[in-house]
Amino acid sequence: GSPVSTEERRRRDKKHLNDVTAARLPPLHHSPAKLLSIEESIAIQIQQKEAYEEMQAKLAAQKLAERLNIKMLRFEPEGEASMQYREVRDED
DSSP states (O other): OOOOOHHHHHHHHHHHHHHHOOOOOOOOOSOOOOOOOHHHHHHHHHHHHHHHHHHHHHHHHHHHHHHHTOOOOOOOTTTHHHHHTSOOOOOO
């Protein structure tokens, strides 16, 4: 063979890939990657670490509550309990 240009090879490979599979790359919804300063990068990492630790704490509390069989119920000392003792009267 004759040498094939990279553009021609890319076009041929893409055509072959389209024939073989229906899978497509998703469209790019976000802007491409950008460079950050070290300070910005550290600030983002600290925020992500705090959010992760908060989620871990919530998950641990939820698992512990499930394991100990603790039910969180609403407590209304004046509301619902006092309504149970009222008489029900017909308006006839």
